[in-house]
Amino acid sequence: MSESSERDRELGMHRKITRRDFLDGVARTVGVLALSGSAAEALAGCGKKAQPLRTPGLVGYPPGLEGWQGQTDASSAVPHMLRDGSFWGNAGSPQATGETYDLVVVGGGISGLAAAYFYGKQNADARILVLDNKDDFGGHAMRNEFHSAGAGGRLLVGYGGTESIYAPDCWSRTSSDLLVDIGVEWKRFYKYFHGSFWKDLYTLYFFSKESWGRDCAVVKGAGMSLAEFLKQTPMAEQAKRDLVMITQHPKDWLAGLSQAEKKRKLSEITYAQYLSDVVKVHPDVVKYLLNSTSDDWAFGIDALAAIDAWADGDQPGFAALGLNDARPYKDNASKWDWNTEVPYIFHFPDGGAGVARLLVRKLIPGALPGDSMESEVLAQLDYAKLDLPDNRVRIRLGSPVVKVRNVGETARATGVEVTYVQNGRLKTVKAAGAVMACWYSMVPYIVDGLPEIQQRAALFMTRSPLLYADVLLRDRRAFQKLGIAELRAVSPDALWPASWLDYPISMGGYEYPMDLDQPGLLHMTAAPTEFGLSPREGGRVGRQKLNAMTFADIERNLRDLLARSLGAGGFDPARDIEAITVNRWAHGYSIGYAWPWDKAFYPSGPLPGEAAARPFGRITFAGTDRSSTAYMNYAMDAARSAVDEQLNRA
Numbered sequence: 001m002s003e004s005s006e007r008d009r010e011l012g013m014h015r016k017i018t019r020r021d022f023l024d025g026v027a028r029t030v031g032v033l034a035l036s037g038s039a040a041e042a043l044a045g046c047g048k049k050a051q052p053l054r055t056p057g058l059v060g061y062p063p064g065l066e067g068w069q070g071q072t073d074a075s076s077a078v079p080h081m082l083r084d085g086s087f088w089g090n091a092g093s094p095q096a097t098g099e100t101y102d103l104v105v106v107g108g109g110i111s112g113l114a115a116a117y118f119y120g121k122q123n124a125d126a127r128i129l130v131l132d133n134k135d136d137f138g139g140h141a142m143r144n145e146f147h148s149a150g151a152g153g154r155l156l157v158g159y160g161g162t163e164s165i166y167a168p169d170c171w172s173r174t175s176s177d178l179l180v181d182i183g184v185e186w187k188r189f190y191k192y193f194h195g196s197f198w199k200d201l202y203t204l205y206f207f208s209k210e211s212w213g214r215d216c217a218v219v220k221g222a223g224m225s226l227a228e229f230l231k232q233t234p235m236a237e238q239a240k241r242d243l244v245m246i247t248q249h250p251k252d253w254l255a256g257l258s259q260a261e262k263k264r265k266l267s268e269i270t271y272a273q274y275l276s277d278v279v280k281v282h283p284d285v286v287k288y289l290l291n292s293t294s295d296d297w298a299f300g301i302d303a304l305a306a307i308d309a310w311a312d313g314d315q316p317g318f319a320a321l322g323l324n325d326a327r328p329y330k331d332n333a334s335k336w337d338w339n340t341e342v343p344y345i346f347h348f349p350d351g352g353a354g355v356a357r358l359l360v361r362k363l364i365p366g367a368l369p370g371d372s373m374e375s376e377v378l379a380q381l382d383y384a385k386l387d388l389p390d391n392r393v394r395i396r397l398g399s400p401v402v403k404v405r406n407v408g409e410t411a412r413a414t415g416v417e418v419t420y421v422q423n424g425r426l427k428t429v430k431a432a433g434a435v436m437a438c439w440y441s442m443v444p445y446i447v448d449g450l451p452e453i454q455q456r457a458a459l460f461m462t463r464s465p466l467l468y469a470d471v472l473l474r475d476r477r478a479f480q481k482l483g484i485a486e487l488r489a490v491s492p493d494a495l496w497p498a499s500w501l502d503y504p505i506s507m508g509g510y511e512y513p514m515d516l517d518q519p520g521l522l523h524m525t526a527a528p529t530e531f532g533l534s535p536r537e538g539g540r541v542g543r544q545k546l547n548a549m550t551f552a553d554i555e556r557n558l559r560d561l562l563a564r565s566l567g568a569g570g571f572d573p574a575r576d577i578e579a580i581t582v583n584r585w586a587h588g589y590s591i592g593y594a595w596p597w598d599k600a601f602y603p604s605g606p607l608p609g610e611a612a613a614r615p616f617g618r619i620t621f622a623g624t625d626r627s628s629t630a631y632m633n634y635a636m637d638a639a640r641s642a643v644d645e646q647l648n649r650a
């Protein structure tokens with residue numbers, strides 16, 4: 001046996017888990033697109049083995065599927081062909097379905113569902129069609145379900161994307177009211193969230209030999225000082241002293257500058273540059289902190305503006321600058337959540353999918369049994385009810401939209417025509433108006449005749465790639481033995497910088513497994529990027545890397561990290577891992593406006609998201625890209641604006 005195949009056996013790569021049967025989401029698809037041979041090229045262009053082009057269709061129950069989820073090759077194939085210009089050459093003629101709607105919504109994420117809700121609220125008889133290219137609704141807000149074989153089929157519910165209701169005390173009236181309308185009372189989470197679960201559990205920091213010369217796992221345990229912790233790490237001695245100094249005895253390294261000058265200076269450099277060039281720390285400090293922002297921002301401190309690192313609140317090195325909370329710039333650091341006073345606990349077991357499912361319950365009565373936010377958790381959504389002809393709102397999955405055009409001259413358009421692919425066929429529907437709630441970088445390829453400046457703004461709105469893995473563990477004894485709930489891989493080479501035991505929430509009859517002898521979910525996050533580049537450029541390279549990775553690559557990497565970091569706790573990946581779901585978000589967080597990199601548009605014009613979202617005839621724009629802020633409340637606010645523009649049309 002070769003060395004690598006022996007290592008694969010140790011890691012458990014030979015273990016049977018269902019996800020390999022769903023490689024790249026292809027096995028779950030049904031509709032083979034009757035278009036052209038260029039389909040195979042489109043997939044080959046993604047770095048994957050060429051497959052016949054398919055569009056996702058419903059096979060079984062989407063939240064229960066394992067393996068690759070999220071933006072799979074199957075769901076991305078048509079959008080990528082559009083982008084590459086290989087779609088229309090052989091597309092043939094669309095068939096008119098004969099359907100006419102008041103509104104068509106492109107994209108069934110939280111924003112698209114919210115747009116359908118807002119429109120229907122104003123106009124109770126309205127007929128609305130929501131089209132989405134994936135095989136599940138909710139966009140990033142995705143639910144992952146597991147049944148543990150080792151525990152008699154016990155159900156464990158996890159989140160595959162959008163994680164929590166963040167800072168709900170700072171939400172707008174619009175988004176707060178929407179939560180109430182769909183039955184979410186966020187204060188109830190205080191009752192359901194078991195903070196005591198973390199009482200004696202801390203964080204393990206893993207330094208890999210590839211980055212630090214030797215593997216080293218250190219638990220920062222109860223009462224341990226930073227200096228004691230650092231003593232055990234392989235960082236250079238000067239770096240340890242520097243890190244303690246910037247954390248515990250920071251100076252005003254910008255002394256002599258005014259508030260405004262300090263803030264401007266911080267907006268002109270990255271956090272890594274601030275530490276290296278202004279504070280002048282040892283390079284190991286930057287290396288240690290490099291990916292510390294990846295799970296929150298989807299890029300490292302080499303791409304994060306120093307102003308945003310300061311605004312984040314918990315990054316070391318700023319405490320003595322004497323900066324006040326006055327809004328510095330209309331950028332990421334504008335900090336809508338500055339005044340939040342609530343903890344980060346407002347989390348359904350299925351994350352934002354709970355919100356998406358409650359929206360669907362409102363839109364399509366009977367699709368999701370129950371009538372409370374609690375009952376959402378265990379209710380099985382009936383996907384067969386989403387697109388019934390008698391529904392006032394229909395949600396059509398596996399249906400990538402390829403063209404939206406105003407009927408007639410833009411300024412005086414009488415309606416829209418929307419073309420999409422379903423079960424391998426091009427189809428059209430007509431509507432009085434359309435809301436684009438997909439990511440904006442696709443809009444120029446879809447919306448016919450969009451002005452050049454608007455196209456440019458939309459193309460600018462790229463999103464950062466992310467991976468969220470849910471790993472079903474047979475038990476969590478290794479975590480118990482090590483006394484940890486979180487694992488941070490502080491190495492620039494680490495694919496998975498941050499992992500943690502799933503949030504301890506019990507509600508609606510769903511009991512979180514508090515006993516670590518029981519099976520439970522480990523949540524792992526990755527933000528593939530290329531260090532040294534801007535968020536957009538690093539994200540582009542990261543997306544390419546991600547597309548070139550097979551499921552086996554990702555699985556091997558994940559198992560290897562867990563084996564090496566948790567080994568002292570007795571973790572054995574071949575024995576302890578029951579199932580893995582990897583949610584791929586090649587187009588994840590909306591990047592917004594990233595100082596110091598983004599030079600286009602603002603400050604000389606509107607933010608790019610605003611420029612991209614100007615109403616175009618009967619087409620308006622929702623989605624988080626509109627507000628340049630990647631949070632679900634902004635997805636809701638953007639939906640409200642797009643619907644108002646539809647309803648207030650002269």
Ligand SMILES: Cc1cc2nc3c(=O)[nH]c(=O)nc-3n(C[C@H](O)[C@H](O)[C@H](O)COP(=O)(O)OP(=O)(O)OC[C@H]3O[C@@H](n4cnc5c(N)ncnc54)[C@H](O)[C@@H]3O)c2cc1C
Nearest residue numbers: 107109110111133139140162163164401438623624631632
């Ligand atoms: C991993 C991850 C974690 C996150 N965590 C949080 C969090 O904790 N809290 C929070 O508030 N926000 C979080 N977010 C941000 C999240 O993006 C927003 O909360 C919100 O869910 C975005 O909703 P959206 O509808 O604007 O976009 P999306 O969720 O991206 O929905 C857009 C939809 O449009 C579809 N679409 C795209 N192109 C087409 C086409 N051509 N035809 C048809 N459909 C199309 C897409 O498939 C998708 O379903 C997270 C995001 C990610 C990626």
